Amino acid sequence: xxxxxxxxxTWAVASKDLLIEFRSRTAIVSAAMFVILVxxxxxxxxxxxxxxxxxxxxxxxxxTLTFAAVLALNRAFQLELENQxxxxxxxxxxxxxxxYLGKLIANLLFVGTVELIGVPLLALFFNIxxxxxxxxxxxxxxxxxxxxxxVGTLFSAxxxxxxxxxxxLAVLVLPFMIPPLMWAARATGPLLAGRxxxxxxxxxxxxxxxxxxxVGLALLLFPATVNE
Amino acid sequence: MLRAEELHHSFGSVRALDGVSxxxxxxxxxxxxxxxxxxxxxxxxxxxxxxxxxxGRAHVEGGRRAIGWIGHQAQLYNQLTxxxxxxxxxxxxxxxxxxxxxxxxGLDEHADRPVRALSRGLVQxxxxxxxxxxxxxxxxxxxxxxGLDRTAAETLGRLLAQHAAAGRAxxxxxxxxxxxxxxxxxxxxxxxxxxxxxxxxxxxxxQQVGEEYRDAIA
Numbered sequence: 347x348x349x350x351x352x353x354x355x356t357w358a359v360a361s362k363d364l365l366i367e368f369r370s371r372t373a374i375v376s377a378a379m380f381v382i383l384v385x386x387x388x389x390x391x392x393x394x395x396x397x398x399x400x401x402x403x404x405x406x407x408x409x410t411l412t413f414a415a416v417l418a419l420n421r422a423f424q425l426e427l428e429n430q431x432x433x434x435x436x437x438x439x440x441x442x443x444x445x446y447l448g449k450l451i452a453n454l455l456f457v458g459t460v461e462l463i464g465v466p467l468l469a470l471f472f473n474i475x476x477x478x479x480x481x482x483x484x485x486x487x488x489x490x491x492x493x494x495x496x497v498g499t500l501f502s503a504x505x506x507x508x509x510x511x512x513x514x515l516a517v518l519v520l521p522f523m524i525p526p527l528m529w530a531a532r533a534t535g536p537l538l539a540g541r542x543x544x545x546x547x548x549x550x551x552x553x554x555x556x557x558x559x560x561v562g563l564a565l566l567l568f569p570a571t572v573n574e
Numbered sequence: 575m576l577r578a579e580e581l582h583h584s585f586g587s588v589r590a591l592d593g594v595s596x597x598x599x600x601x602x603x604x605x606x607x608x609x610x611x612x613x614x615x616x617x618x619x620x621x622x623x624x625x626x627x628x629x630g631r632a633h634v635e636g637g638r639r640a641i642g643w644i645g646h647q648a649q650l651y652n653q654l655t656x657x658x659x660x661x662x663x664x665x666x667x668x669x670x671x672x673x674x675x676x677x678x679x680g681l682d683e684h685a686d687r688p689v690r691a692l693s694r695g696l697v698q699x700x701x702x703x704x705x706x707x708x709x710x711x712x713x714x715x716x717x718x719x720x721g722l723d724r725t726a727a728e729t730l731g732r733l734l735a736q737h738a739a740a741g742r743a744x745x746x747x748x749x750x751x752x753x754x755x756x757x758x759x760x761x762x763x764x765x766x767x768x769x770x771x772x773x774x775x776x777x778x779x780x781q782q783v784g785e786e787y788r789d790a791i792a
Binding site: 351354355358362365366369370425428429430431433434435436437438439440573 | 622623624626637638639641643645646647648649650651652653654658662663665666667668688704
């Protein structure tokens with residue numbers, strides 16, 4: 347398969363998923379509401395005299411985004427089961443990698459939208475400043491998101507035909523999400539505390555390495571997960 | 575054009591295919607009749623490459639690009655319109671979206687309606703358009719007449735006849751002996767994962783084929 351074909355087919359799959367989500371808006375609204383509710387609960391439940399908001403915010407941000415992402419990832423292949431469209435995709439003369447990459451891109455944009463809602467709300471509810479660190483913070487969020495969404499997209503394909511796909515996806519994907527989440531939380535803390543970018547460059551490299559390894563592995567393993 | 579060699583496949587203890595071998599030539603339309611659980615759908619899925627047989631081999635000349643498939647489900651996205659669905663599938667085959675085909679299937683006035691708003695029969699017509707979008711050399715059809723009204727069934731019959739006349743092959747699985755026989759150049763009966771009859775139709779009518787079918791699977 348030539349690279350321009352892979353790019354064209356990948357975009358066809360991704361844009362179709364995004365159009366479907368744009369039409370239904372069910373998953374994005376659920377995930378966004380989840381983020382808002384969790385952040386509100388944390389805002390009211392925390393004791394502001396015990397731990398400073400800036401110390402607590404990174405953990406809360408990443409816990410919230412993790413579970414919102416799991417909610418979102420589950421839909422990636424669910425919509426292919428409706429009317430067995432997955433059979434049509436598998437029968438089409440496109441590489442399995444195009445299906446995976448298309449789903450990955452759609453999921454990244456989808457989870458990215460949820461993050462765009464979550465981060466400003468976190469800043470608002472916890473009264474912390476993010477604008478001066480917006481660039482480095484965006485780099486941390488993008489790298490961490492690519493990591494766990496790449497793994498989540500693969501597991502979503504594996505679990506979608508099971509009866510308890512939502513539960514199974516969470517159980518399978520969470521152990522793989524721990525490294526990027528841990529590194530992302532450790533990078534976010536110093537950033538919000540106003541430390542220089544050089545302090546977190548190691549975490550960014552770790553996140554980038556994780557992304558390269560797991561996107562590569564997912565591309566290799568994806569055909570085996572969808573072939574009957 | 576299409577060849578199956580000693581296909582074997584089981585689901586647990588259930589033997590779905592038990593040594594099925596046959597070939598289909600250009601211009602041939604093979605109608606396969608059989609009771610529920612005979613292995614017809616499994617056979618089509620193996621021919622399409624959606625199931626890898628445990629033993630044996632299926633080969634379609636031209637690979638996946640050459641196959642048009644209608645399964646039990648429409649393989650359409652409910653939230654997208656008819657046009658959007660067909661444009662999507664056409665883009666995967668690198669062909670322009672169908673225009674004339676929509677009109678021939680009576681879908682042009684429904685082109686901008688979401689699939690979820692269509693009746694069962696209209697959805698089946700869109701599924702037919704999807705299967706034909708890339709003008710495939712081999713059509714694999716699983717109960718394609720389901721939900722179609724008489725006019726749409728006649729249109730499908732004409733499309734399949736033109737497909738065969740253009741030197742293309744069709745394998746058709748159906749319970750409807752009358753419609754299946756009318757289109758077939760060859761007829762097969764399947765029972766318990768095997769062909770119990772495979773022969774050219776040779777002028778036999780639906781009634782005769784129906785009687786032979788009942789005798790063969792009794």
